[in-house]
Amino acid sequence: MQAAIILFPGSNREQDVHDALERVTGKAPLKVWHRDSTLPKADLIVVPGGFSYGDYLRCGAMAAHSPIMREVKARANTGTPVLGICNGFQIITEAGLLPGVLLTNRTLRFHCKDVHLRVETSQSIYTRRYNAGQVIRVPVAHHDGNYFADKDTLDRLEGEGRVAFRYCSEAGETVDEANDNGSARAIAGILNEKRNVLGLMPHPENATDPLLGSTGGQGFFASLAEALA
Amino acid sequence: MIKARVQIMPKTGVLDPQGKAISHALASLGFSGVGEVRQGKVIDLELSESDPAKAKRTVEAMCEKLLANTLIESYRVEIQN
Numbered sequence: 001m002q003a004a005i006i007l008f009p010g011s012n013r014e015q016d017v018h019d020a021l022e023r024v025t026g027k028a029p030l031k032v033w034h035r036d037s038t039l040p041k042a043d044l045i046v047v048p049g050g051f052s053y054g055d056y057l058r059c060g061a062m063a064a065h066s067p068i069m070r071e072v073k074a075r076a077n078t079g080t081p082v083l084g085i086c087n088g089f090q091i092i093t094e095a096g097l098l099p100g101v102l103l104t105n106r107t108l109r110f111h112c113k114d115v116h117l118r119v120e121t122s123q124s125i126y127t128r129r130y131n132a133g134q135v136i137r138v139p140v141a142h143h144d145g146n147y148f149a150d151k152d153t154l155d156r157l158e159g160e161g162r163v164a165f166r167y168c169s170e171a172g173e174t175v176d177e178a179n180d181n182g183s184a185r186a187i188a189g190i191l192n193e194k195r196n197v198l199g200l201m202p203h204p205e206n207a208t209d210p211l212l213g214s215t216g217g218q219g220f221f222a223s224l225a226e227a228l229a
Numbered sequence: 230m231i232k233a234r235v236q237i238m239p240k241t242g243v244l245d246p247q248g249k250a251i252s253h254a255l256a257s258l259g260f261s262g263v264g265e266v267r268q269g270k271v272i273d274l275e276l277s278e279s280d281p282a283k284a285k286r287t288v289e290a291m292c293e294k295l296l297a298n299t300l301i302e303s304y305r306v307e308i309q310n
Contacts, residue, residue, distance in 0.1 A: 058298055065295055070265060094298070101300050108246045148243065182244065 001228040003029035004042035006072065008063045008091075013203065014047035017085065020205040020217065021046075024225040032068065039071045042080065043086060043228045047072070049086030049141070049203060059102060059144045060090030061099035069095050074201035081125055081228065082197045086142055091190075098192055098199045099157070100149030102142075110143040114214060117188055117202060118168040121161050122224045125193055125227035131221040134171045136216035138207040140181075145201040147190075154184055165189035165200055208220030231276045231284040232309040235296055238269035243301045272296060281308045 001022050005014050014031060020188065021029050021044075030040055032175030039045070053062035069091070076082040076097050084092035090102045105111060114137050119130040130136070149157070157163050165188040167179040179186040181201070189200025239245040245267050252266040274291075278284040288306045297304040 057296070062296070063296065091310055101298055103244060103301065104246050106244060108250050146244070150300075 001025045001043045001225060002027060002041070003044040003046055004040055005029050005031050005046045005048055006034060006048070006068055007031055007048075008034045008052035008066065010054055011048050011050035011087070013086065013205065015097055016203070017039045017046050017048050017205040020208040020221050021224070024218075024221045025207060027168065034063065034066045034068045037071065037085055039068065039075065042075075044073060044224060045080060045082045046071055047082070047084040047088030047091050049088055052091060053089055055144075058094065060087060060092075060094040063087075063091045064094035064096075072214070073097060076192075076197050079194065079196050081224075083126065083224075084197075084199040084202060085189070085205065086140075086145075086201055089201055090144065092197065092199050097197050098190055099153045100147055100184075100190070102144050102201070103148045103182075104144050105142070105146050105180070107180055110141075111181060112139070114139050114143045114207075115188075115202060115204040116168050116170050116172075117165040117216075118172050118174070120163045121191075121228045123161060124164060124195050124198065124223075126220060127164055127189075128227060129223040133172065134219075135168060135170065135172075136204075136207075136219065137214045138202045138204050138216045139214070140202045142201055145181040145183065147187045147201075149184060154187075157187070157190055158185070160193070162191040162193070162195070163187055164187075164191050164198055231278050231281060233274045233276060233284060233288045234307045234309060235272040235274065235288060235292060236269060236307070237272070237297045237302050238303045238304075239267055240301055241301050253290075269302075281310065284308055
């Protein structure tokens, strides 16, 4: 599987996702600078975390309108898997690849810690190696992770099984304390209609090596490696 | 040359944690009786355009495309002569 990672000024988690992918696929992902208007052929496109364009205007807004994103959108529309992590999630929602928007955390604080997530569906190339209902532990690092969408959109996401991850307690319950950024219906990650685009705020790439304290994200990359082999 | 001012505000019903924090800070400074506080932003633009109506339409298109996220924000365009 050949992955391509898009780099913007201010991206900072590209190496983490690069290493996580290389570890499971044995193949180093390509890095593509945002000014490039052509994308190499890729089986997976990753928009990594960071602070693209210094979070100017709104998180992800500037990056969403950069030239490379036109190509990313075109590929997503023809079925290429596109993964947006953290700032990447903000970018792909601003670009219209996923519904909704990420607002400022309700605490007004930057959250940097491990959280528990409940895998809501195993019906995706990103989650097929997990069981629905499984609880994993992965880190978050964001100031604007408060997922917001109108009621109809939320109902539709739930009805179509497009909520991929929810914040939960260690026991897997969606209690308010576990959702401290304030996300609507405790949503941490969602899929698009075709299920080839996934955005999530937490960082599975930072939970793929025992040295990093948690291996909860291994299943995520194992799923991709298996699905896109 | 036409100058335009865009005011962007969080829509009613959308959580505005910054506005809330300002409201709490004002209360702790002794300003009593402050109700809801909402925080938005102002963007000033200069346009090489002479027709105010056309300038307004252009800036509105900018708002729809980039300046505001209309899911959560409303905007108002003011043309200053």
